Amino acid sequence: MTREQYSQKVKDIMIHKNPYGAYHQQNFNTYSAYGEMTPINSDIINNMPNSKIILSEEVYGSLLGVQDVTNIEKKEVPFFLYGKEVENNVIEFDSFIASSSRDNRQRAEANYDENMRNDLVNKLNNNRYNGFVVCHGHSHPRGSFSENFSLDDFTSYI
Numbered sequence: 001m002t003r004e005q006y007s008q009k010v011k012d013i014m015i016h017k018n019p020y021g022a023y024h025q026q027n028f029n030t031y032s033a034y035g036e037m038t039p040i041n042s043d044i045i046n047n048m049p050n051s052k053i054i055l056s057e058e059v060y061g062s063l064l065g066v067q068d069v070t071n072i073e074k075k076e077v078p079f080f081l082y083g084k085e086v087e088n089n090v091i092e093f094d095s096f097i098a099s100s101s102r103d104n105r106q107r108a109e110a111n112y113d114e115n116m117r118n119d120l121v122n123k124l125n126n127n128r129y130n131g132f133v134v135c136h137g138h139s140h141p142r143g144s145f146s147e148n149f150s151l152d153d154f155t156s157y158i
Contacts (some may be wrong), residue, residue, distance in 0.1 A: 003155065007036060010154040020044045028151075036152035039145035054086075056094040066098055070139040080116060081135035082123055091133050095123075 001009075014024040023044065031038040055063070059081060066077045083093035097120075099113050120134065136157075140146040 006158045007151060007155045009158055010151060014040065014154075034151075036150065036155060038151040039148040040151060040154065042148050045149065051089045051091055054090065054092040055081075056092070059093045059096045062096040062098065066139050070141050074141040076138045076140060078113075078116065078138045080120055081137065083133050083135075085131040085133055093133075093135065 011024075011028055015021045015028070018024060024040070027040070028038060062079075066079060069075075070077050077098055079096060079098035081093040082095035082097075083091055086092045097116055099116060123132070123134070138153075140148075
């Protein structure tokens, strides 16, 4: 599939398979000029699991660092959190990696560099059967829609 087809698939899911479909349709129409940067209100994404998330001190500190870099540089910072499901619906993240290259951070796009991809592949290969969990994320600089997802975010997830 092409990126545009994936983006259309996100729109179809948000509009036709979501209790807030009419809201999403109006949102996509209102912000159509934003393209893939169209904001998707995170408050009405209702398919999130009811899990307890525990962050180690290292991970928590690293995320605070990402927040600082994001606010200073006004650019997105990609990261992975690594952890395990320690009991049913309880996930503990104890390891973290983010892009260390300023060249890899862009205003409206998180680029996962080769070092990060290699780290992910190695962790996946070494933790295949033990409840290993990966959180793929990125920061958003402060702005009108910084606490929302974007159409680009969801397109990338698909």
